[in-house]
Amino acid sequence: MSANARISAITARIVERSKPTRELYLERLRNAASKSVNRSVLGCANLAHGFAVCSPAEKDALAGDRVLNLGIITSYNDMLSAHQPFESYPAILREAAAAAGGIAQVAGAVPAMCDGVTQGQPGMELSLFSRDLIAMAAGVGLSHNMFDAALFLGVCDKIVPGLVIAALSFGHLPAIFVPAGPMTSGLPNDEKSRVRQLYAEGKVGRAELLEAESKSYHGPGTCTFYGTANSNQMLMEIMGFHMPGSSFINPGTPLRDAFTREAAKRALAITAQGNEYTPAGEMIDERSVVNGVVGLHATGGSTNHTLHLVAMARAAGIQLTWQDIAELSEIVPLLARVYPNGLADVNHFHAAGGMGFLIKELLKQGMVHDDVRTVFGHGLQAYTIDPRLGDNGAIVREPAPEKSVDPKVLASIETPFQANGGLKMLRGNIGKAVIKISAVKADRHVIEAPAVVFHSQQELQDAFKDGKLNKDFIAVVRFQGPKANGMPELHKLTPPLGVLQDRGFRVALLTDGRMSGASGKVPAAIHVTPEAVDGGPIARIKDGDIIRLDAIAGTLEVLVDAADMAEREPVVADLSENEFGMGRELFAPFRRSVGASDRGASVLFH
Numbered sequence: 357m358s359a360n361a362r363i364s365a366i367t368a369r370i371v372e373r374s375k376p377t378r379e380l381y382l383e384r385l386r387n388a389a390s391k392s393v394n395r396s397v398l399g400c401a402n403l404a405h406g407f408a409v410c411s412p413a414e415k416d417a418l419a420g421d422r423v424l425n426l427g428i429i430t431s432y433n434d435m436l437s438a439h440q441p442f443e444s445y446p447a448i449l450r451e452a453a454a455a456a457g458g459i460a461q462v463a464g465a466v467p468a469m470c471d472g473v474t475q476g477q478p479g480m481e482l483s484l485f486s487r488d489l490i491a492m493a494a495g496v497g498l499s500h501n502m503f504d505a506a507l508f509l510g511v512c513d514k515i516v517p518g519l520v521i522a523a524l525s526f527g528h529l530p531a532i533f534v535p536a537g538p539m540t541s542g543l544p545n546d547e548k549s550r551v552r553q554l555y556a557e558g559k560v561g562r563a564e565l566l567e568a569e570s571k572s573y574h575g576p577g578t579c580t581f582y583g584t585a586n587s588n589q590m591l592m593e594i595m596g597f598h599m600p601g602s603s604f605i606n607p608g609t610p611l612r613d614a615f616t617r618e619a620a621k622r623a624l625a626i627t628a629q630g631n632e633y634t635p636a637g638e639m640i641d642e643r644s645v646v647n648g649v650v651g652l653h654a655t656g657g658s659t660n661h662t663l664h665l666v667a668m669a670r671a672a673g674i675q676l677t678w679q680d681i682a683e684l685s686e687i688v689p690l691l692a693r694v695y696p697n698g699l700a701d702v703n704h705f706h707a708a709g710g711m712g713f714l715i716k717e718l719l720k721q722g723m724v725h726d727d728v729r730t731v732f733g734h735g736l737q738a739y740t741i742d743p744r745l746g747d748n749g750a751i752v753r754e755p756a757p758e759k760s761v762d763p764k765v766l767a768s769i770e771t772p773f774q775a776n777g778g779l780k781m782l783r784g785n786i787g788k789a790v791i792k793i794s795a796v797k798a799d800r801h802v803i804e805a806p807a808v809v810f811h812s813q814q815e816l817q818d819a820f821k822d823g824k825l826n827k828d829f830i831a832v833v834r835f836q837g838p839k840a841n842g843m844p845e846l847h848k849l850t851p852p853l854g855v856l857q858d859r860g861f862r863v864a865l866l867t868d869g870r871m872s873g874a875s876g877k878v879p880a881a882i883h884v885t886p887e888a889v890d891g892g893p894i895a896r897i898k899d900g901d902i903i904r905l906d907a908i909a910g911t912l913e914v915l916v917d918a919a920d921m922a923e924r925e926p927v928v929a930d931l932s933e934n935e936f937g938m939g940r941e942l943f944a945p946f947r948r949s950v951g952a953s954d955r956g957a958s959v960l961f962h
Contacts (some may be wrong), residue, residue, distance in 0.1 A: 360722035362687050363646065366680055367725070370642045374675045378642075381527070381673030385637040389528035389628065395419070395502060406502045414459050418502075424624050426453055427463035427503030427529075429494045429519065431510040436470045438511040438578040438585060441536040441607035445509055445616055449534075452620035460507070460620060464497020466490040468515050471845055472579065476813060478938040480844035483514060484870070485946045487664065488959050490518025491525065491671075498526045504627040505530040506636075507619060511578050516588035517664035520597070521960065524671035527637020530626040532731045533597040534619045535589055537605045537612055539577030541703045545695035548572040549876075553858075556820075556851035576607045580701035582694035584664075587657035591665075593711045593739060594651035595644045596730025597636075601743030601753060604706035611745045618751055622731060634729060637672055643725035645669045647736065649681055650724050653688040653777025654714060656697040656794040659871060659882060662779070667956030678788065678954050682781035682910070688723055689772030690794055693765055696876035697778075697795045700765040708766040709742070712756030716740035717769040782881050782905070782912035785921065786866070786893045788954055789881040793907050796879050800857070801907040803864040803879055806900050807832045807914070811929050813848045820852040828862040830903045834894050834929075836869025837887025838950040838957040841934040842943065845870045853878045864905050866912070868894055868953070881905050881912050885953040888929070895926035 359367065371378075395403060395418055407418045417423035428449060432442035446462050453460040467486055474480040490510075498506060506529050508519040516533070523531035551568035554560045578585040589603040599622060602615040626634040645665065652661050662681055669676040690697075691714060694705050715736060718724045726736045741753040760766040767773050778794030793801055805828040810816045816833060819825050831853065837843055846869045856863045857878055865871075865880040868887040886892030893914070897903070902915040914921065935941060951962035 358722060358727070359643075359725045363650070363684070363723060363725070366683055367642055367646045370646065370674065370676060370680055374642060374673060377675060378673035381637065385527045385635065389635060406500060410459070418459065424458040424504040424627055424629060425502055426458060426460040426620060426623050427498055427506045428460055429464055429466060429497050429506060429508050429522070430462060431466050431468035431490075431515045431519075433468055436468060436473070436512075437539055437573060437576055438470075438536060439468045441576050442509045445534065448613060448616045449507060449620045452617035453624060456621045456624050458620075458624045461502070463500065463503060463506070464494060466493040466510070466515065466518065468510070468512060471513050472573070475845065476848040478940060481842035481934060481940055482938070482943055483845070484663070484838060484843045484957060485943050485950075485959070487514035487518040487667070488521070488946070490515055491521035491960065494519055494522030495525055498522070498529070503529065504629065505532070505623040507623055508533045509536075511536050511585055511588065513584040513588070513660065516592065517668055520668045521671040523636045524640060524668070527672065528635050530623060530634045530731070531597065531636040532599070532619045532623050533592045534616055535592065535598060535603055537577050537603075537607050538580050538586065538702045539573070539575045540606055541580055541701055542574040543568060543571035544699065545572065545581045545701060546699050549696075552851050553854055556855055580703060581696060582656065582692075582702060582705075584658040584660040586702045587652060587655070587661060590651050590655055590657060590711065591648045591661070594715060594724070594736070595648045596639060596728060596732070596736070598731070600732055600739040601712060601741050601751070603711055604702055605743070606703070610749070611743065611751070614745055614749060614751050626731065632733070634731060639729040639731070640672050641728070642674055643728050645674055645676055646684070647724045647728065649676075649684050650688050650718060651714070653685045653779055654690065654718060654723070655692040655694065656690055656778055656792070659779065659790055659792045662790045662883060663953060663957050666954070667958045667961055670956060670958070670961035678781045678790065681779065685777040685779045688777045689769065690774045690777055691717060691767045691769065691772055693773055698765065700762075704762065704765050708762035709757050709760050712739065712741045713760060713766060716756045720769050723769070780907055780910055782907070782910055784912040785918070786897070786912050786914055787885050789866070789884045789912055791879060791881050791905075791907050793879065795876045796907070797877065800862070800879050802905070803830060803862055804902060804904040805830045805862055805864070807897050807903050809834070809897060809899050811835050813846055816849055817852060820856070825852070825856055826859065826861065830864045830866055830905065832894065832897050832903070833865065833867040833869060834888035835931065836867050837885070837889060838953065839887060839947055840868070840889040840929075840931055842940075842947065843868075843870050843953070843957060847871065850876060850878065866894070866903060866905065868892070879905060879907060883953040887953070888927070889931070891926040893921065896921055896924040
């Protein structure tokens with residue numbers, strides 16, 4: 357089935373807008389492909405360094421270009437739950453490649469930090485920048501030009517977008533993303549949130565809070581709520597970078613290992629030396645990007661991807677805008693209720709039918725493009741499956757269920773949870789921002805209240821603890837943008853604002869910082885651009901100014917006379933505290949050169 361008229365029209369607009377940059381990108385890609393990997397023309401010293409640790413048979417094969425070589429880029433570390441499972445992957449991939457007549461080498465590793473660990477800490481100011489650093493680090497690994505295809509081992513927030521940018525920068529190579537999967541279900545996410553709120557109110561202590569957090573985050577794999585990490589996995593599947601059905605299989609299971617082996621075998625099959633050559637940069641096109649945005653809306657995914665998808669698309673010469681994302685949100689219905697947009701976790705989502713059922717439903721009404729290339733072949737229809745492990749240890753792909761196994765978690769296209777995706781762009785005299793309203797009650801979609809201005813998360817928390825915020829207000833937390841301090845996530849704001857909302861006050865957040873996929877019931881206008889450090893209108897707002905946040909009309913206004921606003925001097929903050937400590941001094945060049953939020957907040961693509 358073809359995409360419906362409205363989806364096709366937006367896609368056509370992106371194609372037209374992208375022509376100059378996309379054509380230049382493809383020209384460069386095809387030039388790189390024409391030179392291809394040819395290890396036999398490397399200097400003898402070059403090649404000797406490249407296979408020094410290989411077996412004699414592998415050296416002989418690589419010297420003559422007779423055997424295909426897979427480059428593995430890994431985000432493994434054994435501190436973080438999502439990345440720890442990758443410890444065993446290189447051995448599995450090498451063994452699977454050898455069984456299929458190929459070779460696999462770890463080409464390089466990339467940093468993988470956890471926003472959960474750095475939340476509210478100085479290290480969080482490195483988080484967003486780590487995406488572009490990851491892309492560069494992966495590029496270093498692949499720059500040895502020893503590989504016929506690449507396997508990317510990544511899961512979490514900035515890691516997957518960074519790896520996608522690298523994969524598209526080396527777009528002449530086929531690329532398959534190999535996930536680790538979510539941890540098994542622990543303490544329900546809503547119960548964890550309840551204890552957090554009690555802690556914010558001073559009703560439980562640190563011991564009770566730590567016990568709840570530890571029961572929630574308890575083993576290998578991604579966190580089970582639907583934040584950026586699991587939004588990444590959805591994106592990689594619906595955009596065709598994953599093997600069908602592989603996104604949400606738990607670590608350490610036979611099926612998980614079978615998917616890992618299958619990825620190596622498939623990567624060997626889609627190199628330039630075979631009949632199914634699938635270079636990543638040609639595989640991912642405007643239709644693939646639109647499919648990713650549609651999947652984000654249909655699942656209530658992370659607002660971080662209003663940054664990441666823009667940057668990822670630019671790596672392939674595709675000009676995606678917030679306006680495109682917002683217009684697609686108006687078309688695409690919400691089909692999933694996964695915490696914080698519901699009580700279920702991603703394991704429940706997978707059990708209810710998962711990606712196979714979701715894609716099948718979206719295809720029914722032409723919400724996604726079926727006529728795309730993927731690492732599995734041609735057409736998204738091949739992803740409408742339910743994976744099982746066969747008797748011989750191979751993956752069996754059965755048709756996705758006709759009906760959702762749990763309609764409270766995963767809905768049909770005919771009976772969606774809501775008519776749109778809940779991710780909107782706001783415009784007005786403050787600038788542009790995005791808001792996620794899929795978890796916000798309808799009576800909170802419009803908030804008009806006086807501003808209370810802060811320059812840090814801590815200032816707001818202190819005011820809350822001092823009892824100064826028991827009123828209707830919109831918290832303006834500024835100087836949190838990419839140039840100011842790397843645009844950290846501001847989730848320490850969620851518990852106090854949630855408490856105030858539960859007390860009956862009409863509250864909202866306005867910030868040039870981030871909130872990500874874990875933003876929940878409090879309306880939050882985030883990623884405001886221009887940011888305060890650039891003298892944007894947010895830097896002219898004063899305490900008491902009336903602000904109107906209207907997520908229905910898509911507007912964000914400070915209700916102050918235009919002449920008055922124009923006469924105000926933008927506030928200039930002392931940001932020296934952001935410049936040193938926890939590695940922040942190393943990222944000063946990133947803060948100086950980063951682009952605007954609506955252009956991906958990237959140091960690579962402005």
